[in-house]
Amino acid sequence: MKIVVCGAGAAGSYAVKRLRLNLPEAEILLFDAAPVGFYAKMRLPEYLAGTLPREKLILSSPEQMADWGVELHLGESVTSIDPASHKLTTVAGEYAWDTLVLAVGAHAFVPPVPGLAASSRVHVLRELPDADALVALCEPGLNAAVIGGGLLGLEAAWSLHKRGLAVSIIETAPRLLPLQMNEEESAVLLSNFTNAGFKVHTGAAVDRFDEAAAQLFLKDGTAVPASLVLVSAGIRANLDLAKNAGLACNRGIVVDAALRTSAPDIYAVGDCAELNGVITGLWLASKDQGEAVADIIAGKVSEMPPKTYRPKPKLPAF
Numbered sequence: 001m002k003i004v005v006c007g008a009g010a011a012g013s014y015a016v017k018r019l020r021l022n023l024p025e026a027e028i029l030l031f032d033a034a035p036v037g038f039y040a041k042m043r044l045p046e047y048l049a050g051t052l053p054r055e056k057l058i059l060s061s062p063e064q065m066a067d068w069g070v071e072l073h074l075g076e077s078v079t080s081i082d083p084a085s086h087k088l089t090t091v092a093g094e095y096a097w098d099t100l101v102l103a104v105g106a107h108a109f110v111p112p113v114p115g116l117a118a119s120s121r122v123h124v125l126r127e128l129p130d131a132d133a134l135v136a137l138c139e140p141g142l143n144a145a146v147i148g149g150g151l152l153g154l155e156a157a158w159s160l161h162k163r164g165l166a167v168s169i170i171e172t173a174p175r176l177l178p179l180q181m182n183e184e185e186s187a188v189l190l191s192n193f194t195n196a197g198f199k200v201h202t203g204a205a206v207d208r209f210d211e212a213a214a215q216l217f218l219k220d221g222t223a224v225p226a227s228l229v230l231v232s233a234g235i236r237a238n239l240d241l242a243k244n245a246g247l248a249c250n251r252g253i254v255v256d257a258a259l260r261t262s263a264p265d266i267y268a269v270g271d272c273a274e275l276n277g278v279i280t281g282l283w284l285a286s287k288d289q290g291e292a293v294a295d296i297i298a299g300k301v302s303e304m305p306p307k308t309y310r311p312k313p314k315l316p317a318f
């Protein structure tokens, strides 16, 4: 049996580790577009803040992954998959599979605001290289604007603040974390941020970014100083491979309770997969789905056990 896993994030890495245990005889190949190995994505804000050394992010380096007993293809992007012939193409060649697991994750969404897409001052925090780029740019006193005051946006804003930047937060909702907090809690959070020196614009929409002036303009005309812009406006599942292969996709690659896509022998897990209409977007859910798909492929269970996730919001200790 030849099993190919695309993506070495939480979903793909936990899948191959469990597959190796479950199926000692199987040939397992793991592809990832990035060469960095398996790292703790959810701790990127700590690295950005300077409170976690870069090496502590790494859960398994490429050298350590070589001991997983799988054929590793790090830094080799998968460019297409063909469900009919059971073959996939990468930047380096063509490979056959009996069973394919798509664990290709998601990317940060950048809203179509004039000036954002084209500017080298505009960044996201999704992958380790994103964090490396931000760390290199952080200079105390620099003005930064964070677009998006959700949990990840606030965490990233706090990280930039810890690096000594002067940070503005722009949030479209009328108050911070409306889904996670009641009005009173939200007001306390706002005053904590304000007292710590942040400028917080709630109920605010971004109109355009003027890179030359290093200013972000809001729809009401307010100019927010921004030598650096960090966009934290949600994620979008990576759907290109699946869509081009004709797999059913909504916001994510649609999977059934057995994590099967609409094509035979192709599964999807983690941030790219939509299970029961939901993309969970959480580390633990990606790990659970990765391990579950390995058990399903090995015939140990028939379905992903239903689970509810209630992550505790990580907020700064003011």
Ligand SMILES: Cc1cc2nc3c(=O)[nH]c(=O)nc-3n(C[C@H](O)[C@H](O)[C@H](O)COP(=O)(O)OP(=O)(O)OC[C@H]3O[C@@H](n4cnc5c(N)ncnc54)[C@H](O)[C@@H]3O)c2cc1C
Pocket: 006, 007, 008, 009, 010, 011, 012, 031, 032, 033, 034, 041, 042, 043, 044, 045, 076, 077, 078, 079, 103, 104, 105, 106, 125, 126, 127, 152, 238, 241, 269, 270, 271, 272, 280, 281, 282, 283, 284, 286, 311, 314
């Ligand atoms: C800053 C930040 C903070 C977070 N904080 C939390 C938190 O506090 N709690 C929590 O539960 N979750 C948190 N998350 C979310 C959590 O990290 C993700 O849900 C989880 O990492 C998703 O894992 P994944 O394996 O599905 O996707 P990913 O980690 O995105 O991995 C997908 C992999 O696929 C590879 N890939 C993509 N396309 C291709 C291709 N064509 N060919 C080959 N390889 C490809 C990518 O290089 C990537 O390595 C956070 C995320 C971020 C970015």
